[in-house]
Amino acid sequence: MKMLINVPETVVADALRGMAAAHPELTVDVENRVIVRRDAPVAGKVALVSGGGSGHEPLHGGFVGPGMLSAACPGEVFTSPVPDQMVRAAAAVDSGAGVLFIVKNYTGDVLNFDMAAELAEDEGIQVAKVLVNDDVAVTDSLYTAGRRGTGATLFVEKIAGAAAEAGMPLERVESLARQVNENSRSFGVALSACTTPAKGSPTFDLPPGELELGIGIHGEPGRERRAMMTSGEIADFAVNAVLEDLDPRNPVLALVNGMGATPLLELYGFSAEVQRVLTARGVAVARTLVGNYVTSLDMAGASVTLCQIDEETLGLWDAPVKTPGLRWGM
Amino acid sequence: MLDADFFRRWMAATAVSVDREAERLTALDSPIGDADHGSNLRRGFTAVTATLEKEAPDTPGGVLTLAGRQLISTVGGASGPLYGTLLRRTGKALGDAAEVSGEEFASALRTGVQAVMTLGGAVPGDKTMIDALVPAVDALDDSFAAARAAAEQGALATTPLQARKGRASYLGERSIGHQDPGATSSALLIAALAEAGGE
Numbered sequence: 001m002k003m004l005i006n007v008p009e010t011v012v013a014d015a016l017r018g019m020a021a022a023h024p025e026l027t028v029d030v031e032n033r034v035i036v037r038r039d040a041p042v043a044g045k046v047a048l049v050s051g052g053g054s055g056h057e058p059l060h061g062g063f064v065g066p067g068m069l070s071a072a073c074p075g076e077v078f079t080s081p082v083p084d085q086m087v088r089a090a091a092a093v094d095s096g097a098g099v100l101f102i103v104k105n106y107t108g109d110v111l112n113f114d115m116a117a118e119l120a121e122d123e124g125i126q127v128a129k130v131l132v133n134d135d136v137a138v139t140d141s142l143y144t145a146g147r148r149g150t151g152a153t154l155f156v157e158k159i160a161g162a163a164a165e166a167g168m169p170l171e172r173v174e175s176l177a178r179q180v181n182e183n184s185r186s187f188g189v190a191l192s193a194c195t196t197p198a199k200g201s202p203t204f205d206l207p208p209g210e211l212e213l214g215i216g217i218h219g220e221p222g223r224e225r226r227a228m229m230t231s232g233e234i235a236d237f238a239v240n241a242v243l244e245d246l247d248p249r250n251p252v253l254a255l256v257n258g259m260g261a262t263p264l265l266e267l268y269g270f271s272a273e274v275q276r277v278l279t280a281r282g283v284a285v286a287r288t289l290v291g292n293y294v295t296s297l298d299m300a301g302a303s304v305t306l307c308q309i310d311e312e313t314l315g316l317w318d319a320p321v322k323t324p325g326l327r328w329g330m
Numbered sequence: 331m332l333d334a335d336f337f338r339r340w341m342a343a344t345a346v347s348v349d350r351e352a353e354r355l356t357a358l359d360s361p362i363g364d365a366d367h368g369s370n371l372r373r374g375f376t377a378v379t380a381t382l383e384k385e386a387p388d389t390p391g392g393v394l395t396l397a398g399r400q401l402i403s404t405v406g407g408a409s410g411p412l413y414g415t416l417l418r419r420t421g422k423a424l425g426d427a428a429e430v431s432g433e434e435f436a437s438a439l440r441t442g443v444q445a446v447m448t449l450g451g452a453v454p455g456d457k458t459m460i461d462a463l464v465p466a467v468d469a470l471d472d473s474f475a476a477a478r479a480a481a482e483q484g485a486l487a488t489t490p491l492q493a494r495k496g497r498a499s500y501l502g503e504r505s506i507g508h509q510d511p512g513a514t515s516s517a518l519l520i521a522a523l524a525e526a527g528g529e
Contacts, residue, residue: 196364
């Protein structure tokens with residue numbers, strides 16, 4: 001598999017050097033792997049720190065900036081960052097108002113952020129944590145690691161970020177983040193596997209005429225494989241899977257998210273089909289975001305995330321944001 | 331008796347075998363994980379070797395505590411905290427004695443394995459590193475060679491299991507039929523004990 005890289009070992013560092021050069025509004029510590037908004041710490045305001053394995057760009061580093069994350073910690077490709085990074089990030093952004101860790105529910109991320117929270121608290125930083133677990137493809141039971149964190153991470157980071165920017169206290173930012181997660185569900189499909197730089201070949205075999213339903217964002221295979229379906233059929237399947245677990249009485253935010261290698265032309269067509277299914281199911285859509293936001297390297301495919309909102313969370317969603325990956329209103 | 335040199339040899343032998351087997355570990359991690367177990371552990375144990383050389387701790391407990399802390403700071407993922415906790419808690423249980431007996435080490439390693447079970451929430455049969463480590467600790471009173479055989483057997487025995495912890499658990503029944511990469515790397519760690527002991 002051809003890749004636009006030097007060597008696999010420096011992929012993350014190379015990308016961070018590029019981010020540093022392209023985004024002078026961010027402070028990028030390439031050696032310690034921490035991306036911080038340049039004006040941090042912002043006096044009197046709660047800070048948001050997230051992070052996770054690399055390979056999901058623009059998540060998380062591309063969401064650092066006013067109105068969203070204060071800092072992000074990129075790990076190796078598909079590997080959680082280490083506690084040292086998170087503690088360093090928390091220390092860099094804490095104004096004294098406390099830090100919220102936004103953690104996707106994967107064993108590695110949870111363990112490392114837990115260790116980091118303890119260490120940061122030892123340094124006198126007040127830390128709260130919110131776990132994102134929106135993926136309905138995984139049964140949340142004693143027999144799995146629980147539902148994965150995927151597309152809802154963007155909703156949590158945006159809405160909690162706006163709450164922090166508005167000057168809300170840590171407990172309120174945390175409870176809003178939790179509320180957004182609890183009201184969000186996702187389902188993803190893959191048309192191709194992805195290739196990690198370290199392995200150099202696809203993480204699983206997917207024959208040309210088939211697709212994988214219920215995939216995660218780490219090239220792990222999904223729950224089920226079927227003969228290739230049309231965009232409309234996939235939208236029916238994905239939206240219905242989400243609505244099995246979410247019964248929105250309020251309007252929703254819809255994220256029609258590309259996994260990395262699916263063109264916007266296809267994503268917009270898919271988004272039209274998603275809208276069709278939602279209308280047929282009587283679900284009102286307040287806002288729709290279409291694009292590659294929570295990706296899985298070069299995987300082809302898409303995910304649908306719905307988040308039931310109310311007046312307050314919609315206002316926070318619409319609030320200005322200025323990051324490399326998401327920008328409006330400023 | 332086992333001195334700090336023995337534990338340095340253990341870590342060095344682990345680094346060599348993890349490096350040698352990295353591609354195999356990553357290949358095992360592809361169908362049921364995310365294809366990075368070998369490269370992550372290689373990065374971790376390379377850093378452990380370097381830091382042990384630099385800081386040269388002179389007790390068994392010091393060697394393992396430092397190695398564990400280094401893994402936590404270097405590896406990331408689930409294996410960083412889990413392997414890091416295994417070594418750090420084993421090291422702490424050894425205290426600051428200059429030498430420890432085989433029995434003392436076996437008891438300390440049991441403490442380390444229990445800490446891993448508490449942290450990760452896995453029990454035997456969940457298709458994780460615990461499936462290699464628990465039988466290894468049980469056999470450690472006999473000999474390092476017996477522990478190695480037990481760990482290897484435990485790793486092989488994960489193949490028919492359905493994963494209940496970690497990323498492989500997302501696959502449900504499709505995790506059956508694949509050997510667990512974490513149990514496999516744990517077997518390498520235990521096998522390195524036999525090498526360090528000259529068995």
